[in-house]
Amino acid sequence: MALYIVEADCISCGDCEPVCPTMSITEGSIVFKIDKKTCTECDGDFDIPQCVKVCPVDNCILPLEA
């Protein structure tokens, strides 16, 4: 279980990076990206994923298909 950032929609604002409790978000060569190995969807830390909460673009951060 992990989230991913839709590359075509990310505006590289960087708001999501500091709110990630597992520090899974980094700035990639094009847009920001989430490390699927460490992303927990904030399970155990928060009720809802913090990156989704702060992201200004709708449907930019989505769950990876299992």
Next chain:
Amino acid sequence: MNSQAALSRELALRIGLAARALPDTDAKRLLSVLTACVGLPITEEKIVGINLKNLKTAVAGEFLDVDEPLLTHALSILKSDLHTHTDVQERQAYVDGDMPGSVRIACASNDGINVDGHFGSCSQFMIYQVSADEARLIDICGTDSPDGLEVDDKNVFRAELIQDCQILYIASVGGPAAAKIVKLGIHPMKLPGIESIADIIDRLQTVIAGTPPPWLAKVMGIDATDRFRFEREATG
């Protein structure tokens, strides 16, 4: 008398914007200098009379170490309503499809030259169609609501005026208004200070000519397969 109570809304906004154009200056600091220059109440008529020298020497040289071009710029913002340049600019013809690989931008402006407007109060939106090597002023969109028409939500009304634009440049915008802009599919860009529309177009053209970020490529209608090309180069 309270100095702020005597200010017109428009003038108060211009003082705020002018203060932002100056380093380490908030509206309060600029207001105290202006008060020293012309006395209370501050009015449009008195502002016109202020020159660079007044501004520099007021309050024992409060602004003495500020660069002159910045002060001149701040002064022009303060006086902007009285020097409207809009008539000078001519609209250019544009038909959809004229400029492939272009993007339509709206600039919130009061003087028609700079992006100096607050979204909710600017007098006009300057609409440009911009491609890598061309920029056309295709419309100047006034923001007065038509006579007799009751507008429910001023910000929605304004956003709908520029609904066919992909990007909106503003000097300032409130949070709820920004959300309404985004909802209509327009990408708001709040600038850190006042900038000329020409500079913004210049910068945007550099971006379009280079590798536009994916979200921009998307709104410009560049095909996802073409986008992939430079994504791969960038990651490579």
